[in-house]
Amino acid sequence: METFTYSHFPSASSIVHIAFFTHVSNAKALRARIINAASLTGKQGDDERERVNFAFVDARPVASLLHLQTAICQAILSETQDVLRTKTVHSEILWALNPSHNITEAIRRYGVSDTTTSLLVVRVTSPDLTDVEARMKAVVDGQLEDLSALASTTDWATVKKYYKLAGEDALKEADGDDVRERLVIDSIAVSTVAMKSVMNT
Amino acid sequence: MDSTIALLASSQPVSQGAEAALYKGTLHSASAPLLLKHRFAKGYRHPTLDASLTKARVAGEARALMKCLRSGVSVPGIRFVDASAGVLGIEWIDGRSVRFLLGGGDEGVDDEEADETEETEEEDALAEYGVARDELMRRIGTEIAKMHLADIVHGDLTTSNMMLRLPSASPTNQPTLFLIDFGLAYTSALAEDKAVDLYVLERAFGSTHPDAEPLFAGVLAAYEERMGKHWLPVRRKLEDVRLRGRKRSMVG
Numbered sequence: 358m359e360t361f362t363y364s365h366f367p368s369a370s371s372i373v374h375i376a377f378f379t380h381v382s383n384a385k386a387l388r389a390r391i392i393n394a395a396s397l398t399g400k401q402g403d404d405e406r407e408r409v410n411f412a413f414v415d416a417r418p419v420a421s422l423l424h425l426q427t428a429i430c431q432a433i434l435s436e437t438q439d440v441l442r443t444k445t446v447h448s449e450i451l452w453a454l455n456p457s458h459n460i461t462e463a464i465r466r467y468g469v470s471d472t473t474t475s476l477l478v479v480r481v482t483s484p485d486l487t488d489v490e491a492r493m494k495a496v497v498d499g500q501l502e503d504l505s506a507l508a509s510t511t512d513w514a515t516v517k518k519y520y521k522l523a524g525e526d527a528l529k530e531a532d533g534d535d536v537r538e539r540l541v542i543d544s545i546a547v548s549t550v551a552m553k554s555v556m557n558t
Numbered sequence: 559m560d561s562t563i564a565l566l567a568s569s570q571p572v573s574q575g576a577e578a579a580l581y582k583g584t585l586h587s588a589s590a591p592l593l594l595k596h597r598f599a600k601g602y603r604h605p606t607l608d609a610s611l612t613k614a615r616v617a618g619e620a621r622a623l624m625k626c627l628r629s630g631v632s633v634p635g636i637r638f639v640d641a642s643a644g645v646l647g648i649e650w651i652d653g654r655s656v657r658f659l660l661g662g663g664d665e666g667v668d669d670e671e672a673d674e675t676e677e678t679e680e681e682d683a684l685a686e687y688g689v690a691r692d693e694l695m696r697r698i699g700t701e702i703a704k705m706h707l708a709d710i711v712h713g714d715l716t717t718s719n720m721m722l723r724l725p726s727a728s729p730t731n732q733p734t735l736f737l738i739d740f741g742l743a744y745t746s747a748l749a750e751d752k753a754v755d756l757y758v759l760e761r762a763f764g765s766t767h768p769d770a771e772p773l774f775a776g777v778l779a780a781y782e783e784r785m786g787k788h789w790l791p792v793r794r795k796l797e798d799v800r801l802r803g804r805k806r807s808m809v810g
């Protein structure tokens with residue numbers, strides 16, 4: 358897990374923890390747990406919601422750490438400006454990652470699904486919250502990896518599809534060179550996330 | 559305090575123009591640097607009108623960059639947008655403007671003060687990038703053609719609005735030319751609009767660079783090559799625009 362400080366955001370949202378898990382074996386149960394937590398009431402509900410109070414992001418359609426971090430930054434910005442399109446800053450990260458304005462689609466594409474095996478777990482919080490890595494490990498059964506390992510899990514064909522990049526001139530420039538093509542896809546995905554608030558689709 | 563204003567306050571001022579203030583900043587503790595372009599409030603405009611104009615400008619510049627990115631035109635990526643604060647965050651390019659590299663001095667520095675040392679400095683500068691002058695002109699012409707083929711008109715093509723990135727700052731270790739500053743860009747398929755873009759650049763070369771004619775000829779040659787069958791209508795319009803420009807300068 359790595360921790361990033363956003364000193365310009367209000368203290369309550371100034372710290373971002375990101376962990377990357379591979380070989381995740383409990384995706385189906387985790388998804389059910391997240392859905393169930395939303396409907397629980399009372400203290401039991403609050404406690405359970407706190408235990409799953411993360412953004413669980415399927416790593417396959419994530420192009421790079423920068424791609425994820427760009428979505429995180431725009432999501433926190435929306436939170437501080439009180440213009441979230443979804444319920445929480447964590448669900449907003451999923452929304453920000455997907456180019457369309459359809460919330461259900463964003464969750465289906467970027468949220469945890471029954472077949473997820475590599476997972477990015479994000480917590481936006483204040484500097485006071487400790488033990489975050491332990492809290493993440495308590496809900497995800499998987500192998501904790503370095504964030505740099507993300508590069509090997511990206512499913513480029515899916516990113517290309519989600520961002521509607523097939524046939525785009527920028528890809529023709531890459532001329533079949535995989536390395537260049539990935540740089541182009543990442544660059545467009547990152548920029549699309551950054552400017553989503555001013556894109557009218 | 560608004561978080562984006564706090565972000566600007568923690569960044570390094572780069573320059574201050576009539577329309578925007580530029581800063582070099584970072585979004586978080588491990589972030590790569592980015593250029594923050596802040597279109598600040600204009601005291602003389604009505605606040606509500608000002609806010610919506612500012613938003614539209616930020617959105618317009620971001621959309622033009624996006625269109626360029628998708629069309630394979632070499633422009634910096636978008637990193638952050640807060641339209642209500644008037645701020646656009648753009649990938650930082652570690653390099654220099656073409657204006658500087660051609661010995662036209664630094665942006666905002668008067669030509670006279672900078673003149674004496676320019677010649678040698680510029681040779682050294684370009685050598686550091688591993689690009690010959692002719693090659694640089696060729697790349698400029700090619701990028702402009704790609705942009706025009708995508709029906710994007712820049713609106714302020716000058717050598718200050720192009721940058722060459724150091725090879726060491728590139729993921730592929732290549733020097734890369736970038737077109738920047740899409741604040742006045744718009745979409746148009748008209749040959750006349752594209753011709754005006756070229757004319758503005760021709761004038762910019764003429765007024766800031768010795769040896770401007772062969773340099774601009776190099777730009778046009780590469781432009782022509784890339785435009786293919788779309789070159790002829792632009793060429794015709796360019797001749798018209800030049801003629802009008804000359805008439806205007808004889809009168810005024």
Ligand SMILES: Nc1ncnc2c1ncn2[C@@H]1O[C@H](COP(=O)(O)OP(=O)(O)OP(=O)(O)O)[C@@H](O)[C@H]1O
Binds near residue numbers: 572573575739
């Ligand atoms: N992405 C970038 N990375 C690094 N430096 C940049 C970047 N974009 C711009 N600059 C520097 O800032 C200068 C001005 O940028 P730009 O033209 O986008 O701003 P502007 O406010 O429109 O300026 P002007 O009114 O002078 O045209 C450039 O000439 C360049 O030196």
Ligand SMILES: [Mg+2]
Binds near residue numbers: 718719739
């Ligand atoms: Mg400029």
